[in-house]
Amino acid sequence: MSAAGRMGWRTVRAQVHAAILDGTFAPGQKLPRDSDLAARLNCARSTVQRAMQDLARGGIVERRRKGGTRVRPDPVPRASFDIPIVRAEVEATGAAYGYRLLSRVLGPPPPSIAHRLSHTGDGAALRVEALHLEDDRPYLLEDRWISLATVPEIRDIDLTAISANEWLVQNRPYSRCKMEFSATVATDAQAARLGCAVGAPLFAMDRTTWRDASAITTVTALAAPGYRL
Amino acid sequence: MSAAGRMGWRTVRAQVHAAILDGTFAPGQKLPRDSDLAARLNCARSTVQRAMQDLARGGIVERRRKGGTRVRPDPVPRASFDIPIVRAEVEATGAAYGYRLLSRVLGPPPPSIAHRLSHTGDGAALRVEALHLEDDRPYLLEDRWISLATVPEIRDIDLTAISANEWLVQNRPYSRCKMEFSATVATDAQAARLGCAVGAPLFAMDRTTWRDASAITTVTALAAPGYRL
DNA sequence: AAGTGGTCTAGACCACTGA
DNA sequence: CAGTGGTCTAGACCACTTG
Numbered sequence: 001m002s003a004a005g006r007m008g009w010r011t012v013r014a015q016v017h018a019a020i021l022d023g024t025f026a027p028g029q030k031l032p033r034d035s036d037l038a039a040r041l042n043c044a045r046s047t048v049q050r051a052m053q054d055l056a057r058g059g060i061v062e063r064r065r066k067g068g069t070r071v072r073p074d075p076v077p078r079a080s081f082d083i084p085i086v087r088a089e090v091e092a093t094g095a096a097y098g099y100r101l102l103s104r105v106l107g108p109p110p111p112s113i114a115h116r117l118s119h120t121g122d123g124a125a126l127r128v129e130a131l132h133l134e135d136d137r138p139y140l141l142e143d144r145w146i147s148l149a150t151v152p153e154i155r156d157i158d159l160t161a162i163s164a165n166e167w168l169v170q171n172r173p174y175s176r177c178k179m180e181f182s183a184t185v186a187t188d189a190q191a192a193r194l195g196c197a198v199g200a201p202l203f204a205m206d207r208t209t210w211r212d213a214s215a216i217t218t219v220t221a222l223a224a225p226g227y228r229l
Numbered sequence: 230m231s232a233a234g235r236m237g238w239r240t241v242r243a244q245v246h247a248a249i250l251d252g253t254f255a256p257g258q259k260l261p262r263d264s265d266l267a268a269r270l271n272c273a274r275s276t277v278q279r280a281m282q283d284l285a286r287g288g289i290v291e292r293r294r295k296g297g298t299r300v301r302p303d304p305v306p307r308a309s310f311d312i313p314i315v316r317a318e319v320e321a322t323g324a325a326y327g328y329r330l331l332s333r334v335l336g337p338p339p340p341s342i343a344h345r346l347s348h349t350g351d352g353a354a355l356r357v358e359a360l361h362l363e364d365d366r367p368y369l370l371e372d373r374w375i376s377l378a379t380v381p382e383i384r385d386i387d388l389t390a391i392s393a394n395e396w397l398v399q400n401r402p403y404s405r406c407k408m409e410f411s412a413t414v415a416t417d418a419q420a421a422r423l424g425c426a427v428g429a430p431l432f433a434m435d436r437t438t439w440r441d442a443s444a445i446t447t448v449t450a451l452a453a454p455g456y457r458l
Numbered sequence: 459a460a461g462t463g464g465t466c467t468a469g470a471c472c473a474c475t476g477a
Numbered sequence: 478c479a480g481t482g483g484t485c486t487a488g489a490c491c492a493c494t495t496g
Binding site for chain 2: 463
Binding site for chain 1: 479483
């Protein structure tokens, strides 16, 4: 770690990171305080601040007021990736995107879904099943519940023309989102819709979105066998 | 969006985000330039900068030099979560963590693995199969290949005492990491080791880590049925 | 060529928190 | 209570990109 030419915050980050990787700063060890690093690297403290904050965000170091900055003994693999819009994901592969509405039912959701939507009991919901296609082959099967309390307009939208997903994204931006991933095997009905064998392994994504404290929608999407995230 | 009391960058971010959610700034629309917002909110431009940069990182807006800041029409769900260390993940549930080495073999990896490790042909590797336990029940089955070219010391480590995962994390910090998730069904051998039925759905995580350009290890971990991420 | 975001600086004060 | 990170400011210059 030397104080050569101009030090941008990315350079500072790289230098400190390199020093951690090569053992100059051992796991658990305390790093010099920001102002000292700034002096040694010949830059402003705020530049070091920026760099260290980025390392902290990446799980490389841990910072505490008065406690100083320490190398994390367990570099947390902080995965961060974009969940692509289905249409974009399909079209990115060069394939043609298609969409088909399978069912659309108004009614009270079962308890498990009502709980996810934080429904207090009286709330009705719209259930939509749809299939996303990649070059006419089944790609993603979604089973969605939309809260009519939060999104009453959805009742009048023609969901054969636009997917609920896209309509919601464009008309009901959400402020919070929770996702879960798991694995299941295809039931008879799912296999028929996805065009795969019964018992085939399916990658499942559960997503619930909120606008402030009001749940908007909860969806379970099943990907055709072979899907990788 | 009013200029009330003290405006920290989090406050600025919240105000702008709220203005986007309530439609003051429509999707695709251009926002005022930073200095204007700063004037309107009665704070320094750099404070607005920080807030806007955070919104951009969250996929809410898109910024371009000279092009200005625009509301993203497709609020990208940017999932960001920590991949926990297995031991920590188990112990967080209050359960006892256990670990068992199943096999340990030195030899040339098959082509598919050699490719993932960027081996040029001559490189040998260490293959380790291990089982992570939660209260003595199978939790995660890992099948790992470690590059002896990058980590020769691993040959002399007693992997019955410490898991390869933990040893590597503590002794070979990595600078890059690639992960993939998918779903499979249990084979005979996997079912026996995980104590589940043949054909049960398994959540699979593939991870490869590098130190600079040298691959360190590649691992496929299978979670027992019921696992959710 | 000009406009807008990106970064750097020097200095100040605040907010946690460990000793 | 004292030390360290967190944030704010005002100003300057740079870098990219669009018209």
